[in-house]
Amino acid sequence: DTGVSQDPRHKITKRGQNVTFRCDPISEHNRLYWYRQTLGQGPEFLTYFQNEAQLEKSRLLSDRFSAERPKGSFSTLEIQRTEQGDSAMYLCASSNSGTGRLGYEQYFGPGTRLTVT
């Protein structure tokens, strides 16, 4: 069990540029989540996948944000035309709803810290 991994760990970009983050969940986990955390706040839900299907998106996820999970494995989160307000820690989590499991416990990766200058 290698845990949830995220790449890159840090990203500095100029306003208006596009950025893409990657998340690799725990291998047997069928659910994948993206959260955003800003200073002094807890993680805030952005979106959720069950296998390859994106089942829910928060209103925080503007049309500049898009997430994919092709083949139900890794996921990418893209932010187009970045703004300074996008600066935050972007966290990925996964969980397993296999037999006998509720799947409510989510396991987080180390996050990608985005700084928009």
Add this chain to the structure above:
Amino acid sequence: DQQVKQNSPSLSVQEGRISILNCDYTNSMFDYFLWYKKYPAEGPTFLISISSIKDKNEDGRFTVFLNKSAKHLSLHIVPSQPGDSAVYFCAARDSGGSNYKLTFGKGTLLTVNP
């Protein structure tokens, strides 16, 4: 509106003593609660959880208590160790909305002094 509230931004305790972290919630549809610990530059780590049908769950030094009538839960750490120093987040699952989204509080910074 903050549906999960951790009203103490910080808590300081002596090594070996009990740490009690508190969490209040407003949404009656929350039916599952979790505590996470977060070190700087790392993602949150799952600690312990409790279903709304229970009032206590224990795992080693960690115990979570749930008072549904008061919409309050607490995490007890006994005995506290310096390695427990971290930010602790309370989170909850809404049975009435998304089945899997978690709503987090703002966290409490616990410092355990040697």
